[in-house]
Amino acid sequence: MTTKHNFGAGPCILPPSVMEQAAKAVINWGDSGLSILEISHRSAEFESVILKTQLLVRELLNVPENYSVLFLQGGASTQFSMIPLNFLVGKQKAAYLDTGYFAQKAIKEATLFGEVTIVASSGDKGYAYVPDNYNLEKDVAYLHLTSNNTIEGTEIFDFPNSSVPVVCDMSSDIFSRKINVRDFDFIYAGAQKNMGPAGMTLVIAKNSFLETVGHPVPAMSDYRIFRDNQSMYNTPPVFSIYVSMLNLIWLKSVGGVEGIEAVNKKKAELLYREIDRSPIFTGTANVAHRSRMNVTFRTNDQLTEPEFLKFATDRGIVGIKGYRTVGGFRVSLYNALPLSSVEFLVQVMYEFAELKKDVNSLKIIKPA
Known part of the structure; x- marks a missing residue:
């Protein structure tokens, strides 16, 4: 069987050791004679999983004590409506930074609950950059950001110093780099990018912000209820939380967020270097805002894109086809992806360029 190199944008690649432990737990978790899929979420054993996962999140991201760590369901997309339901209803307006597809989805949902002002948009250039110069009204309920734009391949590296509450979707770069939660x-x-399997959504919320909700909210949409019930108001996504715990233990073992950030930089630098030096490929994102998690590029002659996709797929490279609405290629470099897989992809890109070059006009320099 051909070795697979998984560059898919989500669900994420998981470390082999995590996959092995999770597989064993599906059959017999902790020698209990029960599967992790069938244990009671009210059992003391699973309550310890919830607690340990919360503590790992706090430790790895240095979460202050006045913040709550919650595990919810419905994916980040549910948060697009849940956030304005809690924090926009009854307020004047909320501010959103429009940086691409998922930011637009969040904006669309928020308009169902109140007035939304778009403080800036990079739509004028196909979302190839992140606006960093915009004015923010002081009376808005919150400013919503998307830290990493999975489809467009851009990332925010300098967050605004805001006098209003800042809400941020970090779905595709959480745990990949150091942040100041404060x-x-x-x-x-x-969870399905850098934390664990699909089915669970991580929320880190300042308690004083949660208390600004001044109107009735349905129980399943009320963050305070999940906080007060240790994320177990209803049956939580047991398996996703358990595997996330295993993955965070692995992350801690490889140097934590600081250690993995150094590796992620190397992976991204290697791939962008090949894109920039190649006569065949061109990056699509503004250099200053290039994502380290999702690298987007095209071939100079777009007619050759299906050819390169097949060339790469035949060699075991999986998940690099660009999002259906934008085309091209998208290579995701999540935490568990080894540097060796990026080195292999770069070699395949070089070999493809060798096949396509015109020896009379192009000079191919083999990547270091």
Whole structure:
């Protein structure tokens, strides 16, 4: 069987050791004679999983004591409506930074609950950059950001120093780099990028921000109820939380967020270097805002894109086809992806360029 190199944008690649432990737990979790899929979420054993996962999140991201760590369901997309339901209803307006597809989805949902002002948009250039110069009204309920734009391949590296509450969707770069949680009032992230399997959403919320809700909210949409019930108001996504715990233990073992950030930089630098030196490929994102998690590029002659996709797929490279609405290629470099897989992809890109070059006009320099 051909070795697979998984560059898919989500669900995420998981470390082999995590997959092995999770597989064993499906059959017999902790020698209990029960599967992790069938244990009671009210059992003391699973309550310890919830607690340990919360503590790992706090440790790895240095979460202050006045913030709550919640595990919810419905993916990050549910948060697009749940956030304005809690924090926009009854307020004047909320501010959103429009940086691409998922930011637009969040904006669309928010308009169902109140007035939304778009403080800036990079739509004028196909979302190839992140606006960093915009004015923010002081009376808005919150400012919503998307830290990493999975489809467009851009990432925010300098967050605004805001006098209003900052809400941030960190679905695709959570745990990939150091952040200062105190810079945000509310962080949310789908687990299926860098944390674990799909089915669970992480929320890190400042308690004082949660208490600004001044109107009735349905129980399943009330963050305070999940906080007060240790994320177990109803049956939580047991398996997703358990595997996330295993993955965070692995992350801690490889140097934590600081250690993995150094590796992620190397992976991204290697791939962008090949894109920039190649006569065949061109990056699509503004250099200053290039994502380290999702690298987007095209071939100079777009007619050759299906050819390169097949060339790469035949060699075991999986998940690099660009999002259906934008085309091209998208290579996701999530935490568990080894540097060796990026080195292999770069070699395949070089070999493809060798096949396509015109020896009379192009000079191919083999990547270092």
